Amino acid sequence: METANRIIVCAYHNVGYHCLEELLRQGAEVAMLFTHEDSPTEEIWFKSVRKLAEKHGIPFRTSDINEPANIALLRELRPDFIISFYYRNMIRQEVLAIPVRGALNLHGSYLPKYRGRVPVNWAVINGETETGATLHYMVEKPDAGDIVDQEKVAIAFADSAFDVFNKVTDAAVTVIRRAWPRLTAGTAPRIPMDLTAGSYFGGRKPADGLIDWTKGAVQIYNLIRGVTHPYPGAFTYLDGKKIVIWQAWPVEGIGGPGCIVSAEPLLVGTGDGLLQIKSLQAEEQEEVAADRFTGDQNLKGKSFSATN
Structure with missing residues (x-):
């Protein structure tokens, strides 16, 4: 049967x-x-x-x-x-x-x-x-x-x-x-x-993780948490080098899109509000907490960019 x-x-x-x-x-x-x-x-x-x-x-x-x-x-x-x-x-x-x-x-x-x-x-x-x-x-x-x-x-x-x-x-x-x-x-x-x-x-490719800083902090935060580990991650550029942002949080404040307005904590301007970056990874380097990243370089007057 x-x-x-x-x-x-x-x-x-x-x-x-x-x-x-x-x-x-x-x-x-x-x-x-x-x-x-x-x-x-x-x-x-x-x-x-x-x-x-x-x-x-x-x-x-x-x-x-x-x-x-x-x-x-x-x-x-x-x-x-x-x-x-x-x-x-x-x-x-x-x-x-x-x-x-x-x-x-x-x-x-x-x-x-x-x-x-x-x-x-x-x-x-x-x-x-x-x-x-x-x-x-x-x-x-x-x-x-x-x-x-x-x-x-x-x-x-x-x-x-x-x-x-x-x-x-x-x-x-x-x-x-x-x-x-x-x-x-x-x-x-x-x-x-x-x-x-x-x-x-449709499907997503790693390249779709590029951050558009003219969008609001909440929108960028959603992208970051939507493609963070174990996915390829959201990314941007700083001084021509690719930077993957693994963890962040939206906060109130004003700053030009992509402009680094504070190093400690690491705050970046967006189209609406600020994004506090908590964990990131420079190209060919290990992932680090934001305070370690900012301690290694002078970020005054610099901006994250959608292009390298």
Whole structure:
């Protein structure tokens, strides 16, 4: 007798690791895992889904699920579900049509807001006070299918994107814990997504971390906390050298955009208010606290710039 919970999992990152862990805890029959090889150019700070699969004897592949050989394998396996957890390849319609009971994706935002790439970073950069995790059916258009379940999380003003990502990971596990029994029982809801209530966001590159000092201190602060460790960081230039600002805080005051108005504490003018820099890193040097940075050089009359 065939089971009704045979699943193909496409997963990567901490969300993928912990959601797969939850499925296994609930006794899901994971027939195959598709994941990614780690990139040598990326800081790998997250858990390995591949190692979790190996621990549980789950066969896995790191080749693209859309490759013809993988599509043929999927048809042989005849899964009930395909579920994607932070899998980085767009899954084609031909693959989505294979599972008997549907293909679903766990997205790191409270859909329909922040559809698309790196939703946690975008939410922090844009100063949102909440986001979430959403399980939805996959359709040809990304992050647009019917919603099964979702969970909100709060974004505190002091939270970095890393802090929020951890909250979203916990929310994702909560969603899977609730939704998986309903999916296998055939009682899970399908709530149509109102795409007019949210927007689609693209991926970000390290170069997108360039600071525009004409923006307000709060906006710049949101950028800094949205791309700080373990992400590439927000950056500026001083005396032609690249400076990554890892930690800062907006304060009241007036100063020309980019102008260093105080060395101790290190205060920089913006388009609205001042930014107190707390931790930074000069090109080819180690990250240091602001007081150590200012003690090593004369900053009087100098400015941070968007160009080198």
